[in-house]
Amino acid sequence: MSKPALSVAGLSHRWGAKTALDDVRFSLPPGRFCALLGPNGAGKSTLMAVLTGLIRPRAGAVTVAGVDMGRSPRAALAGIGVVFQQPTHDLDRTVAANLRYFAALQGLGRAETEARINEALARLGMAERAGEKVGKLNGGHRRRMEIARALLHRPRLLLLDEPTVGLDAPARAAITAHVHDLAAQGITVLWATHLVDELRDSDEMVLLHRGRVAAAGAVGALRGTVPLPDWFLAQTGAAA
Numbered sequence: 001m002s003k004p005a006l007s008v009a010g011l012s013h014r015w016g017a018k019t020a021l022d023d024v025r026f027s028l029p030p031g032r033f034c035a036l037l038g039p040n041g042a043g044k045s046t047l048m049a050v051l052t053g054l055i056r057p058r059a060g061a062v063t064v065a066g067v068d069m070g071r072s073p074r075a076a077l078a079g080i081g082v083v084f085q086q087p088t089h090d091l092d093r094t095v096a097a098n099l100r101y102f103a104a105l106q107g108l109g110r111a112e113t114e115a116r117i118n119e120a121l122a123r124l125g126m127a128e129r130a131g132e133k134v135g136k137l138n139g140g141h142r143r144r145m146e147i148a149r150a151l152l153h154r155p156r157l158l159l160l161d162e163p164t165v166g167l168d169a170p171a172r173a174a175i176t177a178h179v180h181d182l183a184a185q186g187i188t189v190l191w192a193t194h195l196v197d198e199l200r201d202s203d204e205m206v207l208l209h210r211g212r213v214a215a216a217g218a219v220g221a222l223r224g225t226v227p228l229p230d231w232f233l234a235q236t237g238a239a240a
């Protein structure tokens with residue numbers, strides 16, 4: 001059996017007196033779309049902050065494709081692409097110029113940079129927008145550019161923290177479809193959301209509630225014949 005793309009064991013974190021993560025444990029098989037589902041305040045962003053190395057947990061371990069993040073943070077992080085909740089880009093520059101900046105930070109040469117940018121934009125259906133100023137793009141296309149940016153170093157694991165917040169329904173649907181395609185191409189995806197309509201029955205799910213894993217497994221198997229919004233409400237007491 002291949003190693004899990006991501007493995008989390010015994011992870012706990014407190015913000016002052018507030019417990020945000022409480023003995024969180026799960027693992028993701030490679031090449032799957034996994035939703036990190038949970039109501040507001042469940043601990044999703046705190047978990048993302050641990051997985052991206054922004055905060056050190058008080059207890060527990062994170063392993064990325066067999067590499068221990070505590071012992072070898074640089075090697076573990078090299079395998080991860082991240083799309084944070086808050087967008088960051090230069091509106092006055094083109095899509096390609098924005099991506100070139102991040103490619104330069106990663107030390108990619110000029111020819112390699114252009115090839116990687118073309119590859120990443122094509123994966124998000126954005127190839128024809130490379131020369132457009134970011135300020136002229138709609139919210140959905142800006143978000144797709146950010147996902148392309150997270151792929152420049154060819155990570156095997158992609159983390160996205162509520163990537164569709166603030167977008168209209170068609171843009172949300174397009175982005176969820178593109179990211180499902182990435183998983184079908186072999187990239188493991190962890191997609192934090194509180195919106196159940198972004199999930200498919202064939203997806204994996206980790207349900208976080210009050211900092212604990214309340215359920216984990218395939219969405220269809222977990223919900224059975226119960227509509228997902230009703231299942232979510234029964235598990236968490238929160239409307240989806």
Ligand SMILES: Nc1ncnc2c1ncn2[C@@H]1O[C@H](COP(=O)(O)OP(=O)(O)OP(=O)(O)O)[C@@H](O)[C@H]1O
Binds near residue numbers: 015018038040
């Ligand atoms: N920097 C912080 N300082 C203090 N408390 C925090 C901090 N960040 C989060 N918390 C608290 O930790 C708990 C988990 O919050 P977190 O943001 O991780 O949840 P979430 O599932 O991402 O919620 P949301 O969907 O609202 O972003 C909440 O009670 C929150 O108030």
